Amino acid sequence: MMAWLEGTALATWVRESPSLWAYPTILTLHTVGLGIVVGASAVVDFRLLGYARRVRLVDLSPLFALMAWAFLLNAATGMLLFMADATTKSRQPVFYIKLSLIFIALLCTFGTRRIIRAGNPDSGAGAASPNGARLAVASLLLWAGAITAGRLMAYL
Amino acid sequence: MDTFITWLQATRLSQAIVYNTWVWPACETLHFIGLALIIGSVGFFDLRLIGFFRRVSVSAARELMPIAIAGFALNLSTGLVFLIGHPEQYAHNIAFWYKVGSLALAGLNAAIFEMWVGARTVHLAAGDDTPLSAKAIGVVSIVAWFSVLVWGRMLPFIGNAF
Numbered sequence: 001m002m003a004w005l006e007g008t009a010l011a012t013w014v015r016e017s018p019s020l021w022a023y024p025t026i027l028t029l030h031t032v033g034l035g036i037v038v039g040a041s042a043v044v045d046f047r048l049l050g051y052a053r054r055v056r057l058v059d060l061s062p063l064f065a066l067m068a069w070a071f072l073l074n075a076a077t078g079m080l081l082f083m084a085d086a087t088t089k090s091r092q093p094v095f096y097i098k099l100s101l102i103f104i105a106l107l108c109t110f111g112t113r114r115i116i117r118a119g120n121p122d123s124g125a126g127a128a129s130p131n132g133a134r135l136a137v138a139s140l141l142l143w144a145g146a147i148t149a150g151r152l153m154a155y156l
Numbered sequence: 157m158d159t160f161i162t163w164l165q166a167t168r169l170s171q172a173i174v175y176n177t178w179v180w181p182a183c184e185t186l187h188f189i190g191l192a193l194i195i196g197s198v199g200f201f202d203l204r205l206i207g208f209f210r211r212v213s214v215s216a217a218r219e220l221m222p223i224a225i226a227g228f229a230l231n232l233s234t235g236l237v238f239l240i241g242h243p244e245q246y247a248h249n250i251a252f253w254y255k256v257g258s259l260a261l262a263g264l265n266a267a268i269f270e271m272w273v274g275a276r277t278v279h280l281a282a283g284d285d286t287p288l289s290a291k292a293i294g295v296v297s298i299v300a301w302f303s304v305l306v307w308g309r310m311l312p313f314i315g316n317a318f
Contacts, residue, residue: 024312031309032306034191040196043197059209151184
């Protein structure tokens, strides 16, 4: 199955094309998406922890749509990068660790979105709820962990 | 330049970076975390300058800047580790110089904002539109920072860095 995936024309092109538009651009787009997903998520998380209190939480909610688009970009580019080296990557424990961390981080993101949408839109300057603060810390650590696991895929 | 590279490679610091094999992946990981902190906080402020997120006042959005400074400090220091460890793979790498150029553009743009444009925007309240000069600063900033990211990620493919 993995060998078949790796042998498809698309996977072969990603892996073997000398063009900068193949592997290098796909990898770069994956990093762009990382910056947007984790960066926007960090902004929400730091706000939940009490930084930039004059920004009302509810006004950050459009960031979730931005995160969703960037996440789709990374799911798509991630699949292409996986296909290109499917046999190797499917045997890397750190790859499954990365996927698990992303999955749990996404659950945190859905949780913070719920907190923000449920909040009173006028309660701008207030401190974050303990629940929100816990979710924010978890989210920051999980995304940092996902980045670490992703980077280690090149080494382990 | 090449004399300097040879000297740098011979320093104890450079050799320590190369011989401790965990240093490089650890710094790369921190570099990626730093880039996310910069893109998130600077990107948000830039989007406000361009005219999105108008329900947030410009000065409130600006309170996110310590996150950007922390990310930049992280990436400047880890970036220096890469440079000191393997100066030879950057000095003649065109992607590296494009990255440095993009960083300079981002810095110059931020300086222009601080010196001239900022004064006209920081008092803007929630709901206020931004002047054209602020929108231009926001666009240049986003383009410059993503350009820093792209050239950095392209270092192994355009030049020979890893």
